[in-house]
Amino acid sequence: MKRSAAARAALAVAVLVPVVLVAAVVGLSTGAGSLSLRDALQGREPDATVLFRLRVPRVLLAAEVGAALSVAGVALQALLRNPLADPFVFGLSGGAAIGTAIVTVASGTAVGAAAASAASFAGLLPTQLAAVAGAMAAALLVFTLGRARGNLDPARALLVGVVFNSFASALVLSVEAVLRPDQMQAVSLWLAGSLGYEAMPLLTGAGIALLLPVLVLLALAGRMNLLALGDEGASALGVDVGRTRLFAFFAASAAVGIAVAFTGLVGFVGLIVPHAVRLLTGPDHRVVLPASALGGAAFLVLADALARVLFRGLGAEPPVGAVTAIVGAPLFVLLMRSRE
Amino acid sequence: MTLLDARDLRYRHAAEAPEAVAGASLRISAGELVGVIGPNAAGKSTLARLCCGLLSPQRGSVSLRGELLEKLSRRERARRVAFLPQHPPQDLSFTAREVAVMGRAPHLGLWALEGPRDFERAHAALAELDALELADRPVSQLSGGERQRVFLARAFAQDAALLVLDEPTAALDLAHQVLLVNALRRRAREGGAALLVLHDLALAGAACDRLALMDRGKIAAEGGPGDVLQPSVLSSVYGTQVEVMLNPATGQPLVAPRILR
Numbered sequence: 001m002k003r004s005a006a007a008r009a010a011l012a013v014a015v016l017v018p019v020v021l022v023a024a025v026v027g028l029s030t031g032a033g034s035l036s037l038r039d040a041l042q043g044r045e046p047d048a049t050v051l052f053r054l055r056v057p058r059v060l061l062a063a064e065v066g067a068a069l070s071v072a073g074v075a076l077q078a079l080l081r082n083p084l085a086d087p088f089v090f091g092l093s094g095g096a097a098i099g100t101a102i103v104t105v106a107s108g109t110a111v112g113a114a115a116a117s118a119a120s121f122a123g124l125l126p127t128q129l130a131a132v133a134g135a136m137a138a139a140l141l142v143f144t145l146g147r148a149r150g151n152l153d154p155a156r157a158l159l160v161g162v163v164f165n166s167f168a169s170a171l172v173l174s175v176e177a178v179l180r181p182d183q184m185q186a187v188s189l190w191l192a193g194s195l196g197y198e199a200m201p202l203l204t205g206a207g208i209a210l211l212l213p214v215l216v217l218l219a220l221a222g223r224m225n226l227l228a229l230g231d232e233g234a235s236a237l238g239v240d241v242g243r244t245r246l247f248a249f250f251a252a253s254a255a256v257g258i259a260v261a262f263t264g265l266v267g268f269v270g271l272i273v274p275h276a277v278r279l280l281t282g283p284d285h286r287v288v289l290p291a292s293a294l295g296g297a298a299f300l301v302l303a304d305a306l307a308r309v310l311f312r313g314l315g316a317e318p319p320v321g322a323v324t325a326i327v328g329a330p331l332f333v334l335l336m337r338s339r340e
Numbered sequence: 341m342t343l344l345d346a347r348d349l350r351y352r353h354a355a356e357a358p359e360a361v362a363g364a365s366l367r368i369s370a371g372e373l374v375g376v377i378g379p380n381a382a383g384k385s386t387l388a389r390l391c392c393g394l395l396s397p398q399r400g401s402v403s404l405r406g407e408l409l410e411k412l413s414r415r416e417r418a419r420r421v422a423f424l425p426q427h428p429p430q431d432l433s434f435t436a437r438e439v440a441v442m443g444r445a446p447h448l449g450l451w452a453l454e455g456p457r458d459f460e461r462a463h464a465a466l467a468e469l470d471a472l473e474l475a476d477r478p479v480s481q482l483s484g485g486e487r488q489r490v491f492l493a494r495a496f497a498q499d500a501a502l503l504v505l506d507e508p509t510a511a512l513d514l515a516h517q518v519l520l521v522n523a524l525r526r527r528a529r530e531g532g533a534a535l536l537v538l539h540d541l542a543l544a545g546a547a548c549d550r551l552a553l554m555d556r557g558k559i560a561a562e563g564g565p566g567d568v569l570q571p572s573v574l575s576s577v578y579g580t581q582v583e584v585m586l587n588p589a590t591g592q593p594l595v596a597p598r599i600l601r
Contacts, residue, residue, distance in 0.1 A: 006453045222452020225438075226445055230429055232394055237498070238418030238446035283433045286452065 005222075005286040012280075012287050016294035020063065023298035023305075027059040030305040053197075060203050061262060062195055062304040062320070063297035066269055068210050068259040070277075070296025072252040073270025074289055075217050078224040079248045080154040086271040087256040091161035093267075094168025095138025096260040099130035100190055101175040104183050127190075128261035135260055138164060139253035143246070151231065152245045193266035193321020195304050206258055213251035214293060220248050221285040228283070266300065266321040268328030273299055275335050303327060342406065343502045343533045344368040344421075349390050349400035360386040361397070362557030368502065370531045373524055375544040377537075377568075378554035379578050384537045385426060385506050387554065391535060392421040392504045404502065418446035422498035426506040426537075428491040430480065436490040437475040440466050443497030458497075465496035468523050470516065484511040492520065496527075503527070503534040509543060521547040541595035545569050546587070553577060569593040 003011075028051065029037055035055070040047035069087055076085040087093065103126050141164060146157025172191070176184050217224075223244045226234040231241045259266070273296040274288065281287045300320070307323040344367065351361040361383045368374050376384045389395040391402055393409045402409040404420040412420070422443070432439065440462035441454050448454060466472045471489040479487055488511040495503055503524070509517045521543075524534050538544040544551055544565065551568040553561040555577045561568045574582040574595065581598040 004454055004456075004459070219450060222445065222448065225434070225452075226442060228429065228432055228434065229442065230425070232389075232423075232425055233428065235394055235414070236392060236418060236423040236425075237442065238413075238415035240414055278433075282435070282438075284438065 005284055008281065008284065009287045009290050012291040013294065016291055016298070020294050020298045020301075023301040024059050024063070027062065027301040027305045028055050030309050031055060057198055057200055057203055058195060058304065059301055060200075060207075061198055062300045064203065064207055064210060065195070065259040065263050065266060066273070066296035066298070066300025066303075067214075067293040068255040068296075069266060069269040070273040070292040070299075071214055071217055071289060072255045072259075074274045074277075074285065074292050075220075075224070075248045075252040076270070077274060078227055078285055079152075079245050079252075080158060081227065082154055082158060083275070084271070085158065086267075087252070087259075088265060088267050088270070089158070089161055089165065091138040091142045091164035091168070092135045092253060092256045093260070093265045094165040095134035095136070095141070096131040096257070097134070097172050097191060097265070098168050099132075099134025099137075100127055100264075101172045101187060102134075103127050103130040104187055105175055105178065131261045131264075132257035135257040136250075136253055138168075139250060143249055151242055152249070189319060190264035192319035193264045193324070194319040195263050195307075198262060206262065209258055210255060213255040214289075216247055216251040217255075218286075218289055220244055220251075221289050224248065224285040225283075264319075264321065266324055268324045268332070269296055269300055269303075272324075272328045272332050272335070275332070279335065279338070300324070341370045341531075342367055343370055343404065344391055344535065345403040345406075346387075346391055347401050347403075349387065349397045349402070351386055351390055351395060351397050353386075359557050361390060363400075364554070364557065364559050365400075366391070366535075366552055366559070366562075368533050368535060370501065370533055371528045372533045372550060373521075373528055373536065373548045374534070375536050375538050375548035375551045375565075376554060377539070377541060377544050377551055378560075382554040383557040384554050388423070388504050388506050388535060388537050392423040392502075393417050394423065415446045418498065418500065420500050421502045421504055422495040422500040424491055424495045424503070424505045424508060426510070428487065430487065432479040435476055435478055436466065436471060436482070436493075437462060439479055439490050440471075440475075440493040440497050443494040443499075446498065461499065462493070462497045465493040466490070468496060469493045470519055485513060485516060488512060489516065496523070501532050503532065505534060506537045507539065508536060509538065509540060517543060541569065541574070545593040545595060546590065565593050569595055 029035060035047050035050055040051035072087045076087060076090060077083055142157050142161050143152060145160045146152055148156055176187060179187065223239045226237050226239050227241065227244065234241050274292050277288055277291045277295050281291050303323045304320045307318055307320045310318060346366045349361050349364050350359055352359045364387055376387060378384050386395065390397050404412065404417065409417060441458055444454055444458040444461060445452065463472065466475055469489040469492050471486065471493055474482060474486055474490060479490055482490065492508060495505065508520060512520060528534065536548065548565060550563065551565050552559050553568050553573065560577055561573050569584050571582055571584045583596050583598050585594050587594045
């Protein structure tokens with residue numbers, strides 16, 4: 001471990017990029033129907049359409065969301081100094097759920113439906129926007145109520161997040177009572193976290209939008225290391241602890257908001273990927289962050305591939321959020337035990 | 341050259357709390373090792389934190405090398421004064437080398453990437469504190485004394501002229517206490533200085549050029565070890581009978597409590 005952080009980060013990236021590529025190939029070649037990658041690449045129909053219109057966007061979406069959730073998990077764990085911090089124990093998921101539920105209910109009313117169709121016409125996606133707004137509002141709430149003496153207090157912020165999540169799920173449950181069955185199914189699918197087929201321009205936009213929070217977090221990575229020394233230890237080394245927390249928190253929230261807008265609540269990714277990565281790379285965030293972005297992308301692409309083949313015989317597909325949890329929970333216990 | 345000039349500092353931790361530091365002044369020049377001694381809750385650690393800007397005094401001022409502390413950026417402050425808290429974190433999964441090189445943080449650029457020079461500085465600091473062979477071990481697996489040496493190396497690697505160390509010797513065995521004092525002396529000869537919060541009065545008498553005895557937030561006595569370590573002064577401030585003799589080998593004052601049995 002004598003090498004500099006830059007060299008170790010480069011090594012991690014060099015190892016993980018092929019892993020992501022292999023995961024992508026697996027993701028592209030699994031699905032409801034059989035597909036020959038060679039035929040598709042040679043432009044033969046219908047394989048080419050399936051590949052480029054359906055599977056490429058889907059794999060890209062999984063990669064973006066997996067990377068965003070993992071990077072956010074790393075940041076939240078560092079700035080709360082809590083290994084259990086995860087985008088979804090933090091109130092962000094609850095906020096996003098409330099936003100979606102409200103839009104779903106509102107679109108059932110005449111005024112709401114008109115507003116929603118006007119928004120869609122303008123190229124906006126009301127449900128997605130409401131999810132992002134809800135997540136950011138929850139982040140603001142946790143950040144405001146989680147402060148003690150003007151500084152974010154990790155224990156307090158975590159408590160506020162957990163309490164707010166319970167409150168939000170109660171609210172969503174109450175709202176579900178007034179929904180039509182088809183609306184209810186849409187909401188619960190969204191809550192479970194599922195990947196859909198999005199248009200390529202949208203995915204490109206989301207990828208570019210994700211770059212900003214990731215770059216902010218990379219620039220803060222050295223300071224996140226120092227936060228492990230405690231607020232005072234970091235401050236004595238010249239770190240503005242309050243500002244570092246503020247930037248890292250909102251960068252992480254933005255990444256989660258973007259991910260949630262597309263896929264709903266895909267749990268466990270932000271928890272398990274950073275832990276697995278740290279086992280391999282050590283705790284240095286300048287290495288853990290880029291490695292988690294790639295590891296998270298590969299993990300969710302593979303989880304989605306698994307979701308698509310799991311019940312293929314039955315013509316059904318479980319939400320990817322369920323797969324990440326079913327695979328993630330035992331994997332997490334294994335990781336914890338291997339650490340001891 | 342005056343490295344630290346703290347004037348008439350006052351600080352209370354909460355509005356209704358008594359003043360932890362109640363009008364204390366302290367000057368430290370290059371080349372000096374200054375010990376701050378005193379009973380529990382006398383305000384020693386609070387004074388140390390005020391001197392390196394981790395707390396802001398409600399009244400009074402602190403200057404580092406002639407510039408007011410509040411006018412310095414955090415990074416510039418960290419390049420002028422290094423601080424070691426009394427209880428550094430124990431559960432770090434970072435290695436000793438990674439912790440030592442963290443001391444270079446105030447010297448790094450935007451992406452906080454260390455260069456070869458920074459690793460050289462960290463290794464030199466680890467070697468100075470007899471901790472180089474610990475370099476690849478996670479700090480969480482070290483003993484208390486080993487961990488303390490690693491955190492001292494982090495403070496040394498910071499390359500600040502003034503070191504503020506809160507109870508730096510508490511976890512160290514005798515040989516490493518002497519090693520630390522000699523390392524601090526070497527830095528002092530090269531133009532550095534240190535403020536040490538100490539409970540061990542025998543060590544304070546032997547190691548420091550000057551002592552400041554604190555009592556209820558004020559400096560009750562200040563001067564050379566021979567002037568401050570007086571049985572009458574110590575007995576009244578500490579509230580217990582204290583004997584002072586001279587070390588026959590060095591002539592330095594040697595403090596011992598009188599325990600009857």
